[in-house]
Amino acid sequence: MIFGFVLVYALISFANHLCFRTYGLDLGLYTNAMYDYAHGSMANMDMIWDTKELALADHFDLYLILFSPLVYLFGSWTLLVIQIAAILVGAKGVHTYFKDQPRIALFATFFFMSYFGVFSALSYDYHSNVIGAMAVPWLFYFAREKRFVATLLVLIFIWIGKENMGFWMTFVMLGLALVYRKDRKSSLILLGFSFASFCYFMLVIKVLMPSLSVEGEYLHFAYESLGESMSEAFIHLITHPIDSLEIFFTNHLPNSRFDGVKAESHIILLISGVVILIRRPAYLLMLAPIYFQKFFHDQPMTWSTGAQYSIEFAPILAIGVFEIIRGIEVEKRKKYSLWGVAILSLVCTFRVCDQPFDHVEESNIQFYKGRHYSRDYNIAAVSEAIEMIPDEAAVCAQNPYLPHVALRDNVFMFPYIKSAKYILVSSKEYPFPLQTEELTLEIERLKADTEWTLSFEKDGVYLFQSTTD
DSSP: OHHHHHHHHHHHHHHHHHTTOSOIIIIIHHHHHHHHHHTTSOOBSTTTOSSOOBHHHHOOOOHHHHHGGGHHHHGGGHHHHHHHHHHHHHHHHHHHHTTTSHHHHHHHHHHHHHOHHHHHHHTSOOOHHHHHHHTHHHHHHHHHTTOHHHHHHHHHHHHTTOTTHHHHHHHHHHHHHHHTTTSHHHHHHHHHHHHHHHHHHHHIIIIIHHHHSTTSSOSOOOOTTTOSSHHHHHHHHHHOHHHHHHHHHSOOSSOGGGTTHHHHHHHHHHHTTGGGGGGSHHHHHHHHHHHHHHHSOSOHHHHSSSTTTTTTHHHHHHHHHHHHHHTOOSHHHHHHHHHHHHHHHHHHHHHHHHSOOSSOOHHHHOTTSGGGGOOSSOHHHHHHHHHTSOTTSOEEEOGGGGGGSOSSSOEEETTOOTTOSEEEEETTSOOTTSOHHHHHHHHHHHHHOTTEEEEEEETTEEEEEESOO
C-alpha cells in the first residue's frame, strides 16, 4: 500500500515539475529562499516585489532555513521531495497511534494517505503548512502516551512552519485537553501548551513579523469581510452572527463566478468525515481555526478543495474519526463503519480529481491521464534554453520556469526584469501576472530592444541575453 501511494504522489508532484507545472509562486520563491539561507544570507522577496522585504516578514517560515542544506543534494526538487517524505512520516504517525488495533491502523492510514486534501496539496507546488500538518499525528500519539517533552518538541516544530500554525495549535491543544479532561495533570499540561501556542502566535504576528517588515506591520490579514484587523474580525463574529454565517457559507465577493465554491468544499468535507466528528466535539474544536481561515478569507482559491487549503483536515480526521469507530462495540457495525468511511473518503478524492469544480487544475492532479505528462507546446525547448543560462547569471523567467532557475543569487519573475542578464519566456505558456495580449507585446518589445539579443528561439520559447555588461 505504501509503495503504491508513494508512486502516485511522485507521479503527481514530480511529473508536474518536469512539465513546468510548478510555479514561481510559491515553489520558485521558496527554493530561492533556501538557496539564500544555505549561502548564509537572509532571503527576501526581490523575486516579485520592488522592495527588499524579508521573506520572514511575508511568512514566518523557519522550515526553509532548517531544510536549506538539502538543496545541495536535491536541487530544485528539494521541497517536493521533502513534502512527499513528510506525508509518509504523517502516515507512519497515524499507523503508530492505532498500532494496538492493526485493522483500524490499516484503515486509518489508508484514509489519511488517500484523503483529497493530500492529493490537492501535492498537485500544487510545496507549502510548509503541509509539513506542519504531517507532524500532528505524532502530537496526538505523544500526548496520549503522556510523553510531554516529546509533545512539546513536536509542538514547537509545528509552530515554526508558518505564522498561523501557533493559532491552529492553540485549538488543537485545547481540544486534546478536553479529550483527556478526566486526567487532571495531562489536561493542565495540554492547556498550558495551548496557552503557549497562542502566545507564540501573538509574538510572531504582533512583534517579530512587523519588526522585519518594511511597512512595519503584519502583511497577511486577508479577512476584509469581517474587518481590518483581528480584533475587528472577532468583534464582528460576536456582534453579527447571522451575517458571519452568511459569509461562511456563501460567496461574499461581487463576482458570481465563485458561487458554489464554498458549498462544494463544505459538502466534500462533511462527506469525507467531518460529520462524524459531531460525536466528539473536541475534534471539531481543533478544526475551528482551519474553517475560519478557509471560508472567511478574501481569496476564493482558499475556499476551494484545491491546493494546500484542506491539508489540516487530514490528520485531525484520521485520528478523530477512527477514534470514534474504535469505540464501536458491535463488531459488525465497526467493520461496516471502517469500510464506509474509507470508501466515502475515496469517493471525495475521485470527485476532486476527476470533476473539479473550481481552483483545481485537472492536468495537475489527474495522474491517470496522458495529458498530465505532457504540455500543449514543446517543453524540451525550455530545457534547452535553461541549459544555456550560466549558473551564476541573474535571470528573469516566466512563472512556471522560476523553480528551475531559482538556485542563484538573483532571479525575478517576468516581466520584472530588474538586474537580469537573461530572460526566459514562452508565448505559449500561461502569462501570469500578465494577460495574453500583454505577454505578446512584451516579447515583441524585447525583440526590438537593442539592449537585448535573442540567443534562442524555438517553438514559441525565447531566451534573451543582455547586450550590456
